[in-house]
Every structure is written in structure tokens, then in C-alpha cells.
Amino acid sequence: MEYLDLIPATNGYGIWAVVAPLLLLLWFIVGMNRSHKYSTKLPPGTFGLPIIGESLEFLNHINGDHMHDFVGKRKERYGNIFRSHIFGKPYLFVMGQKAAKMMIQGDGDQFQVYQFHNVNKLLGRGSVILASGEDHKRIRHSTSDIFTPEGLRQYVLLIEGVTLQSIMSSWTVGKLLNAEEEATKYAFYITAELVLSWKPGPLVDEFIQLSKDLMMGMLRAPINLPGFSYHNSIKARQRMVSIFEQEINRREMEGGRGEKKGDILERMLDVHREGNGEKLSKLEIVDQLVTFILAGHETTVGTISFIVRYLSQRPQCLETLRAEHQEIQRSKPPNTPLTWMDVKRMVYTDKVISEALRMATIVPWLHRKVNEDMDFEGYTIPKGWMIILDIRDTHYDPDYYSNPDVFTPERFDQAPKPYTFLPFSGGKKICLGKDLARLEMAIFLYHLTINFRWEVEEVAKGIEFLGMARPKGGVPFRVLEKKLHELNV
Ligand code: HEM
Numbered sequence: 194m195e196y197l198d199l200i201p202a203t204n205g206y207g208i209w210a211v212v213a214p215l216l217l218l219l220w221f222i223v224g225m226n227r228s229h230k231y232s233t234k235l236p237p238g239t240f241g242l243p244i245i246g247e248s249l250e251f252l253n254h255i256n257g258d259h260m261h262d263f264v265g266k267r268k269e270r271y272g273n274i275f276r277s278h279i280f281g282k283p284y285l286f287v288m289g290q291k292a293a294k295m296m297i298q299g300d301g302d303q304f305q306v307y308q309f310h311n312v313n314k315l316l317g318r319g320s321v322i323l324a325s326g327e328d329h330k331r332i333r334h335s336t337s338d339i340f341t342p343e344g345l346r347q348y349v350l351l352i353e354g355v356t357l358q359s360i361m362s363s364w365t366v367g368k369l370l371n372a373e374e375e376a377t378k379y380a381f382y383i384t385a386e387l388v389l390s391w392k393p394g395p396l397v398d399e400f401i402q403l404s405k406d407l408m409m410g411m412l413r414a415p416i417n418l419p420g421f422s423y424h425n426s427i428k429a430r431q432r433m434v435s436i437f438e439q440e441i442n443r444r445e446m447e448g449g450r451g452e453k454k455g456d457i458l459e460r461m462l463d464v465h466r467e468g469n470g471e472k473l474s475k476l477e478i479v480d481q482l483v484t485f486i487l488a489g490h491e492t493t494v495g496t497i498s499f500i501v502r503y504l505s506q507r508p509q510c511l512e513t514l515r516a517e518h519q520e521i522q523r524s525k526p527p528n529t530p531l532t533w534m535d536v537k538r539m540v541y542t543d544k545v546i547s548e549a550l551r552m553a554t555i556v557p558w559l560h561r562k563v564n565e566d567m568d569f570e571g572y573t574i575p576k577g578w579m580i581i582l583d584i585r586d587t588h589y590d591p592d593y594y595s596n597p598d599v600f601t602p603e604r605f606d607q608a609p610k611p612y613t614f615l616p617f618s619g620g621k622k623i624c625l626g627k628d629l630a631r632l633e634m635a636i637f638l639y640h641l642t643i644n645f646r647w648e649v650e651e652v653a654k655g656i657e658f659l660g661m662a663r664p665k666g667g668v669p670f671r672v673l674e675k676k677l678h679e680l681n682v
Pocket residue numbers: 321322323333384484485488489490492493496555556559560615616617618619621622623624625626627629630
């Protein structure tokens with residue numbers, strides 16, 4: 194059959210069936226070349242298929258239990274820096290200490306924050322996570338003192354109260370629990386109290402479900418139609434926003450005259466009032482509430498769940514941890530609450546948490562956009578490209594961490610090399626809640642070890658990635674012994 198036989202002779206549109214794809218291909222090739230006057234110096238890699246690039250493979254990998262394969266396969270082929278093309282944009286993936294230093298030092302200057310479409314829509318454009326430059330400084334500053342060690346001291350009692358009264362008091366011997374479910378309630382109750390003074394109850398339970406729904410669509414196809422995850426996420430955000438608006442309106446009606454709550458929303462409303470709306474707009478406040486609710490619990494939940502799994506795999510670490518906690522318990526008058534100074538004495542606990550943060554790397558990537566052409570490792574990084582720093586790869590690089598797959602808290606006897614330990618990112622955008630997260634995890638671990646003996650009953654292993662890394666199956670564990678004593682908290 195002749196090639197031209199494929200074109201129906203009588204149909205005027207037939208010619209377009211052939212010409213249109215050719216034009217599209219031409220447009221793509223011209224586009225690629227235009228973006229790459231520098232082609233000789235571009236990093237290795239491939240832009241993949243016309244138009245869609247490597248988007249399908251990327252989506253397929255990141256929504257499941259093999260998210261690291263996308264980078265892993267390409268790293269094997271191209272090394273620590275390679276290019277790709279995802280969701281219509283040229284991308285650069287980088288890893289290692291040098292790349293991390295470049296990105297963290299250049300944050301806000303050579304690089305600006307960039308997130309996938311869904312993340313922008315679901316967090317809201319006023320979120321501190323999405324802000325750069327002066328806006329970022331202003332928004333971050335409005336609540337930053339709450340998250341300093343000085344600001345957090347006052348929450349030790351509250352956090353211990355949630356640990357014991359709302360979570361562990363209901364654990365009974367023989368009961369099969371799930372670390373992820375328990376940690377979700379735990380981290381959520383604390384966040385809800387800190388941010389909005391909400392107590393456990395139906396509203397908080399509804400928010401736990403809304404957060405799950407919202408997270409599910411973070412990295413799915415952005416199709417806002419019934420039946421698609423992204424659609425459910427949008428609806429979850431809308432519901433959250435409407436409840437937050439009601440809460441803000443209620444407090445506004447009181448005009449700051451109501452009972453002082455001392456929570457994060459009150460702080461933001463004070464900033465809003467003092468600045469006549471210029472310092473923090475209501476829209477920004479709502480987006481901050483969504484951000485705190487999500488960032489404040491999703492990450493901590495994942496890390497606590499992984500810690501339970503890791504400790505069950507390394508009984509010796511669990512015993513060392515328990516010994517440290519028993520020592521602290523013995524040094525205190527009986528049945529007295531933990532203090533900030535007690536937590537500061539938990540040196541081994543801190544190493545356990547660091548090692549879990551390294552191995553779990555709940556937030557595996559830093560995502561930015563390149564502001565100006567620059568050189569790195571002999572390659573040109575063109576302005577306008579997206580860049581992803583793969584932190585997880587650095588956390589598993591044997592050059593920085595020997596036997597990286599083995600949970601070894603003692604490796605933190607020495608400080609890690611600069612720019613090789615980045616579970617909370619670094620520089621200007623370093624996680625605002627990092628000390629709070631460590632505090633929550635330390636108190637949870639303290640009571641988990643001194644008051645309980647337990648064993649993990651794992652069916653599934655591995656990692657699941659739904660916007661953030663989670664242990665697959667959520668880590669089921671059974672309580673074998675309980676010694677919970679009465680505390681006046
Ligand atoms: C284990 C727990 C946590 C981990 C691993 C974690 C990780 C991170 C990372 C990697 C970033 C930087 C993202 C980027 O640069 O693009 C970040 C930012 C942030 N985190 Fe966390 N986080 C945790 C807990 C928390 C908690 C408890 C809160 C607060 C309630 C929180 C609030 C934030 C906020 C507000 C930002 C944005 C900071 C900014 O852009 O200035 N995080 N977190």
C-alpha cells in the first residue's frame with residue numbers, strides 16, 4: 194500500500210490527519226531547540242516523548258510503592274544530574290552534597306519555590322510553603338516565634354497530656370493497633386489545639402478525614418471531575434476553607450474581646466488587625482491554616498510510623514532508648530509531668546529521631562524553579578527550568594552514610610557532613626515546625642517505651658507514596674504489657 198493511500202481522497206480533513214501530528218512534532222522540536230541554545234552543555238538525559246515528555250512514567254512511579262525508581266533508573270544511566278520533561282516543563286534532577294549546597298544557598302535568589310499545579314491549588318497561593326522573597330519573610334515571621342525552642346516550652350504539658358489521655362490511655366494489653374492511625378490522631382490533636390484551640394471531637398475527626406482526602410489528590414492527574422482523586426481533594430479543601438472562614442468570622446465578631454486563646458490563629462488575626470489588613474490578609478490566614486493543618490501532622494505521622502517499624506527491627510536500639518527513658522523517669526519525683534529540660538536530656542532519643550528522619554525522608558524532594566542561567570558541574574542550567582533536589586538519594590548515599598539501609602542511631606554521634614542531612618530542608622525555607630516535630634516525637638517515644646511492651650505484626654513491607662512517604666500497611670503492632678501510671682497532666 195502506498196503511503197498516500199492512507200489519506201482518504203474525498204475527505205478534505207484527511208490531509209490534516211497526517212499534517213497535524215507532523216506540525217505538532219515540528220513545534221515540539223523547535224520548542225526544544227529554542228529552549229536550548231545551550232544544547233552542548235545541557236545535562237544528560239532525555240525529554241521523552243513529544244508533548245507529554247516523561248510525565249506518564251513519572252506519574253506512574255510517584256503514586257505507588259516504587260516512587261524512587263524514576264530517579265534511580267536514570268541515576269544509573271546518567272549519574273547525579275540529569276534532565277527530563279514533565280507536565281510540559283523541562284526538569285533537572287540533582288542529588289548529592291554539592292547540589293544541595295547550591296540549591297539551599299541559592300534559595301530565593303537563583304531559585305524560587307515551584308510546586309506542581311495540584312499542590313498550589315490545594316495549599317492555596319497564600320501558603321508560606323509557596324512564598325518566596327519578601328512575601329515569604331513577612332508570612333513566616335507572623336508565627337515564627339511560636340516555633341522557637343523558647344516558644345515551644347509551654348507546649349510540653351499539652352503534648353504529654355494528648356499522648357497519655359487522648360491516645361495511650363485506650364491502649365490495652367492484647368489489642369492490635371496501627372502506628373499510623375495512632376500517630377495520625379496524636380499529631381492531629383496537637384496541631385488542632387496549637388493552631389485553633391480545637392479539642393478532640395467530631396470536628397477534629399472530620400478534619401482528619403478531610404486531610405486524607407486532600408492529600409490523596411496532591412500528585413494525581415489534575416482532573417476536576419467526579420470520580421477523580423483531585424476532585425475529592427478540591428472538595429475537601431473547599432470544606433476546610435469554609436469552616437476556617439466561619440471560625441475567623443466568629444473571632445472577628447468578638448473583635449479580639451473574647452477569651453484569649455494563645456493559639457496560632459489568634460496570633461495571625463492580631464497581625465492582620467495591627468497591620469490594617471496589610472501585614473497578613475484573610476486569604477493568607479486561611480491558606481496558612483490549611484498549611485499548618487497538613488504540614489503539621491502528615492509528616493510527623495509518617496516519621497512516627499517508620500520509627501515504630503525501625504525499632505522493631507533493631508531491638509537493641511529499643512532497649513537503649515528505653516534505658517535512657519527509665520533513667521530520666523527515675524531521676525524525677527514519681528508521677529510528675531515531663532519538663533522541657535527532661536526532653537533536652539533525651540540525647541539518644543534525638544539520635545533515634547534523626548536516624549528515622551534520614552531513612553524515612555518523608556519529604557524526599559525539594560522543588561524549585563531556576564531564576565537565571567547558571568553553571569553547575571560543567572553543565573548549563575537554563576533559566577525557567579524546574580529543578581528537583583533528591584534529598585532521599587543523598588540520605589542513602591554510602592559516601593555520607595555507611596550501610597545506609599541499616600537503622601543506626603549511633604551514626605549521629607558525629608554531626609553529618611554539611612548539606613547531607615536535610616529532612617527539614619535548610620536555609621531560608623527550613624521547616625518551621627522542625628523543633629515541634631522533634632518534641633512531639635520525643636514525648637511519644639518516651640511513653641511508648643517506659644509504659645508499654647509491644648511487638649510489630651507486619652504483613653506488608655515497603656513504602657507508599659501519596660504526596661509524602663508512608664510505611665505500607667501503616668505498621669500494625671500489638672500491646673504486650675502496659676504500665677501506664679496516673680499523671681497529673
Ligand atoms: C517529621 C516532621 C516534618 C518533616 C520531615 C518536615 C519537612 C519539611 C520540609 C522538607 C520542608 C521544606 C519544604 C521546601 O523547602 O520546599 C518543610 C517546610 C515547612 N514545614 Fe515541615 N516538616 C515536618 C513537620 C512540621 C510541623 C510539625 C509543622 C508545623 C506545624 C511544619 C510546618 C512547616 C511549614 C510551615 C513549612 C514551610 C516553611 C517555609 O516555607 O518557610 N512542619 N517541612
